[in-house]
Amino acid sequence: MDLKEAAAVRISRRSFIGPIGEEDFMYLQGLAEKYSRLAEVEIGLFHGLAPCFRGFQASYGMFSGVEDGFLLGGKHHTMDHLEKLGYYGEFLVLEATARGLGTCWVGGTYRKDMLPPSSPDPVDGIIVVGKVEPRKWKEKAIYRMVHRASKTVEQMYHADELPPEWFIRGVECARLAPSAVNRQPVTFYWKDGRAAASVPDMQGLHPVDLGIAKAHFALAAGGEWQWGNGGGFIPAV
Ligand SMILES: Cc1cc2nc3c(=O)[nH]c(=O)nc-3n(C[C@H](O)[C@H](O)[C@H](O)COP(=O)(O)O)c2cc1C
Missing domain, CATH: 3.40.109.30 (putative nitroreductase (tm1586), domain 2)
Structure with a gap:
């Protein structure tokens, strides 16, 4: 699957069945380093994000099985910091999708106090990434709750x-x-x-x-x- 095909099939996934494998991790970590330099934004791929998603069950977007994710942020060096973070972060989403992984951008529905010690400061966005199965009824129900009708072209x-x-x-x-x-x-x-x-x-x-x-x-x-x-x-x- 190339990135255009990935863009066509991508949807936000919130239920994960496991962490990403070592090969995918190394590949995506390498890309994160490259995009981090281009964007002048700190972007890192982290293991062990599960504690950030405990205790947010009742809010917008219920996540389960989160282990890995990109943390994006750091000191704002340019006016366009957040726009570049979105631009390059989305290319990481599409790269992960092309490798058969599930992803979801996360703005605020996580516990900031449980972020890993070496996280960017501040964290302006997270992209959770992990192994996914075909969607089950619970994930579909959550999806319908948070997914408003889309605009036409x-x-x-x-x-x-x-x-x-x-x-x-x-x-x-x-x-x-x-x-x-x-x-x-x-x-x-x-x-x-x-x-x-x-x-x-x-x-x-x-x-x-x-x-x-x-x-x-x-x-x-x-x-x-x-x-x-x-x-x-x-x-x-
Ligand atoms: C910047 C940003 C922040 C988001 N934050 C959250 C979030 O905190 N929790 C959540 O469940 N989904 C979050 N999402 C995912 C959106 O809800 C999702 O992209 C939108 O409903 C469209 O659905 P789709 O991604 O499946 O096309 C976020 C998306 C973006 C782009």
Whole structure:
């Protein structure tokens, strides 16, 4: 499975049947180091996250069997820290998905006091990752509870003329991206022959959602984003 196929099949998984194997761990750890340098964000893959997820049974997103996860954060070196964290973190999600693993972004529903001692400080986001089985009824029920109806492709962009095919491909892939509480706050624009993406404001998890949606768009459309709210896209073609 390549990353585009991974984007098409990915959904958030919250019930894990075991930690990831050593080979997957080494591979994903290597990628985390590479993306950490590119993003100027601390990103590490950690074992032993189970205690962070005990005692959150009654809240948004019930997790079970969590052992491993990427911790993302650290000192904010750039204005675009949280957006880059979302962008590169989502590529890790897709890499893990392509290897048959389950993942879920976690914003706040975990115990910060139980994080491993060598975690980034602060931790701005977690991506739990682990072995998964085909979904059972309990996981499906939880999924329905937390997964709001998704937007259509048309609801996700504004265009002042017919956009090129690569733009629509990008929006279609961004539509499948995870977002906090499935709010899908990112809107894409095709204006004066140029693509851009924005969120209503850069509060809370919006910058992370912006980075995640930009990652999906870039993967399918081919090209590079300028960072920041309202940043433009430079297609590779
Ligand atoms: C930044 C971010 C934070 C999230 N935080 C949580 C969380 O704390 N708990 C949880 O169960 N799911 C969390 N999610 C997962 C979303 O609920 C999920 O992506 C959304 O409902 C869409 O579902 P899908 O990922 O299956 O497409 C988060 C997602 C994102 C992108």
